[in-house]
Amino acid sequence: MRKYKNDGKLKIPKRRKSAKKSEEDIEIIEECFCHNGHNLISNRVKFNECNGIYLKIKDKEKQGYVGISPICGCKMRISIDVDLTEGETFEFFCPECDEKLLVYSPCPSCEGEMITLFLNKEADYTHCLGICNSVGCPQAEVRMGDEIRSCLRKQYHDETHR
Numbered sequence: 078m079r080k081y082k083n084d085g086k087l088k089i090p091k092r093r094k095s096a097k098k099s100e101e102d103i104e105i106i107e108e109c110f111c112h113n114g115h116n117l118i119s120n121r122v123k124f125n126e127c128n129g130i131y132l133k134i135k136d137k138e139k140q141g142y143v144g145i146s147p148i149c150g151c152k153m154r155i156s157i158d159v160d161l162t163e164g165e166t167f168e169f170f171c172p173e174c175d176e177k178l179l180v181y182s183p184c185p186s187c188e189g190e191m192i193t194l195f196l197n198k199e200a201d202y203t204h205c206l207g208i209c210n211s212v213g214c215p216q217a218e219v220r221m222g223d224e225i226r227s228c229l230r231k232q233y234h235d236e237t238h239r
């Protein structure tokens with residue numbers, strides 16, 4: 078486990094807050110990258126006019142592509158050439174370099190793994206997103222790295238205080 082510079086004031090670049098002043102601020106991921114710095118946001122998948130996160134997925138038998146909503150809190154996904162069955166886990170790959178995306182942590186909600194999407198080309202774990210590789214998991218929406226960390230801390234706390 079690497080150490081995080083966690084001063085509680087994580088500055089995340091390239092996030093756009095909705096111009097409309099609504100109760101809940103909508104956060105949209107405009108850029109995210111694989112560990113080799115390839116942009117994973119693509120206009121091949123669209124969610125509410127926004128370009129989606131486009132990833133290659135594989136399991137033992139099949140492979141295809143998945144489009145993930147870039148809107149935080151939105152679980153919408155589009156699958157291309159592959160069926161997504163509830164509870165199934167996939168390995169996620171960069172469509173550009175075809176390398177397997179790095180695992181951020183175990184998923185706080187299921188047996189799956191949180192896959193890392195970096196918010197800058199430097200593959201900096203303090204500026205990243207995570208997404209669970211299991212279909213239908215509550216973490217199957219983009220999560221900020223600090224959110225995952227607090228989720229894992231809470232889980233650890235719950236487990237040790239049972």
Ligand SMILES: [Zn+2]
Nearest residue numbers: 111115171174
């Ligand atoms: Zn790549």
Ligand SMILES: [Zn+2]
Nearest residue numbers: 184187209214
């Ligand atoms: Zn999960």
